[in-house]
Amino acid sequence: MAIGDVPVVETAQFGRSVGVVQTRSITFDDPLELESGARLAAPWTLAYETYGQLDERGSNAILICHALSGDAHVAGLHSPLDTRPGWWDAFVGPGRAFDTDHYFVICSNVIGGCAGSTGPASVEPGTERPYGSRFPFVTIGDMVAAQARLLDALGIERLLAVAGGSMGGMQALQWAAAYPERVGGVLAIATTARSNAMTIALNAIGRQAIMRDPNWRGGDYYSGPVPADGLAIARMVGHISYLSEQSMAEKFDRRLQWRPAYQYTVEPEFAVESYLDHQGRSFVRRFDANSYMVITKAMDYFDLPGRYGSLRRALGRTGAHFLVLSFTSDWLYPTSESLALTAGLRQAGRPVIQIELASSKGHDAFLIEDGTMTPIIAEFLAGLD
C-alpha cells in the first residue's frame, strides 16, 4: 500500500532497510554556469545522502536521481522514530535492487529544489533575503552538472550506473549525453528523452495555478503567506497524472468519504476528492512553490534530440549500457516514449534492454512495483560489474 508517493516499509519484498541515515551537504565556492547563460552564484549547496561503501577502486558508485517532488532521502529513516522511510526505500538496501552490500549509492537533491540544495528559497549570496524571483531557471543539464561537481568532490570519477524514474530518468539520460565516459549503465524508468505537449501542458497548469494565486507576488512571497492554494492545485493535477484510471478505481471507485449519501453541496464528498485535498495540503507543507516552478520548467525544456540534433547523437558517444523500463498503465510517460528512446539507442549502437511491465498503478508504478522491478534492476546492475 502506498500513501501518496511514498511506499511504506512493508512493501519491500527484498532485503533489509538501510536503517538510520543522515542527509549531508556540500557547498561549492565557485559559481555554477548554467545552460541559460546565467550563473548560480557561489556559494551554492547540494544536499545528499549515501548508502553502502565506496570500494577501493571507486568502481561501485551508483547515482540515483529523484523525480519532481523527491529529495536526497532515498532510503532508510532519519531517526528511529520516523514513520516513513525514503522515497525508494524498497529498492535501496542490503539485498534490495540497489544492493548496498555491493554498491555505494548516492542521491542528491537537485539544484532549484527545496530539500537542502540551493533553490529559490535559499538566501541569495551577498544579500540577506531569499532568491525568490531572482533565482535563475535551470535545466536538467544544470542539475546533472551540479551532481558531477558532487561526484568530483567525493572522488568518484566514473559511475557504475545512474538511475532514475520520471524526471530522475531524464537526469540519468542527460548523464550519458553530457558525461559519456563517466557512466557505465543508465536505468531510465518511466521517463522520456523529450518532454511532449501533454507533459508540458500538465506542468503548465500547475504553474498557472501558482502564478494566479494572489500570494504568489511574482515569486517574492517569503516574507508573507505562501501561494498555498496554487501549489495545492498544482499537486492535485500532478496526482491525477501519476495515477491511472484503474488505480483510481481500485483505490476510490465512487466511495463517499464521510456520509452515506450525496450531500448536494460544494464540499468534497467522494473519497477521491478527499484524497486530492489531502495530497494538496500535505504537499504545501513540504514543498516550495518557486521550486515547483523552476523544476517543472526544467522538465519542459528537456529535449535530448532537440539539444543534440538527434537521439543518436545525444547518446552515441557513451559506452553505457541502458535499461529502459515502462509500465502498461502509465499515461504520463507511456511505453511509446520508452520505445522512441530505445529506437534512438539502437540507432546509436548502444546495448539496450527495454521492458514494459504490467501494472495498474499508473506512473506511480515506478515507486511501488519493487516486486517486478527488483530482479530486473539487480540483473542489469550485475551485468555491469
Add this chain to the structure above:
Amino acid sequence: MAIGDVPVVETAQFGRSVGVVQTRSITFDDPLELESGARLAAPWTLAYETYGQLDERGSNAILICHALSGDAHVAGLHSPLDTRPGWWDAFVGPGRAFDTDHYFVICSNVIGGCAGSTGPASVEPGTERPYGSRFPFVTIGDMVAAQARLLDALGIERLLAVAGGSMGGMQALQWAAAYPERVGGVLAIATTARSNAMTIALNAIGRQAIMRDPNWRGGDYYSGPVPADGLAIARMVGHISYLSEQSMAEKFDRRLQWRPAYQYTVEPEFAVESYLDHQGRSFVRRFDANSYMVITKAMDYFDLPGRYGSLRRALGRTGAHFLVLSFTSDWLYPTSESLALTAGLRQAGRPVIQIELASSKGHDAFLIEDGTMTPIIAEFLAGLD
C-alpha cells in the same frame, strides 16, 4: 480544424447548414422538484432551439443534449455575421447526421447552466439578486426532468431519439431510464453510465481551483469580480482531458509560441501553454463559475447502476434501441466505459450497436469526427423510423 471545442463550418462533409436560427425560451410557473429533495422555485426558464419541422404525428422529434460547456445552440448561426456556428453544426442540418429535412431537432440548455436556462446567475424568484450560493444542486435526472417539461409544452409525447456526447450522453441514458416509454432510440457517444474516480477527480480539481479563488466568496460573487482565475484553471484541466497525447503532439508538439529559443522565465513559452491560456481566458468570458460547480457535481453524481440497483434494471424497462460510440484515443470516457454500458444493455435485453471509432482526437472526437460518425448515426436513426 477545430478551435477549442467548436468545429468550424468547413469541417462538414455532409449536407448544408441550417442557416440562421434563434434561441427561444420557455418559462414554467410551477417549481421543479429535484432529486436532492430541494426544489427549483417557479418561475424557471429553459432556453432551447429547434431545427426542422415536427411532423403531423409528432413522431420525428430528436432531442440533442449538450455537454458540460455546451448550450442550446447546436447548429447554424445566430446572425449572418456570426463567425462560429453551433457546437454540433457539422452533425445537424439538411443532409447531415441529424437530417433536418426529416427530423425535428430540439436542444435545450440544462438547468443550472448559464446560457439562457435558469442557473445560479439567474435572479432568485422573490428577490432581486442572483441565486449564487442558494442555487440548488441538481442531477442529470433533474436536467432531464426539466427537458421532459419542455417536450410536454411542445406537444411531443415521444422522442424518436435522444442523443448526446459526454454529459449529453449521460442525459440520453437517463432519458431511457427515467422515461422508458418516451424514447425510441438512444445515442450515447463518448460517455458512461457511471462517473468513475478519474472523472470525478478531474472535475474536483476544477471546483477546488474555483473555490480557492479569493473572488469566489462562497459563490456570491455577482456584485464584484468573478473567480476568473479559478474558472480558467478548471477549464485548462478540462482541456487536457478532452485532448489526447497524440492530438496534443499533432497540434503543438514542442513548438515555441513567440520566440525562437527558450526564454528561461515563468511566462508561458510553448504553444500548448499559450493554447491553454487562451482557452482559459475565453471560457471565463462565456461561462459562469457557479454553473461549472453545479454541472460538474451533477456529472459526478451520475451513476445509473447505483441509482437503479443495476444497469440492467436502469435500462431494462425501455423499448429503445441503443447506439453506443466511443473513440480510440478518448481517455476521459474510454471504450471500456462503453463496453460496460453495452454489457448492461445486453443483460437488459436491449438491442445495441456498439462501435469504437479510430480517432487521434481524444474526447473532443465526438465534436469533430463527423466524417466517420455521420453514416453511422444516419443509419441508426433511419432504422428507428
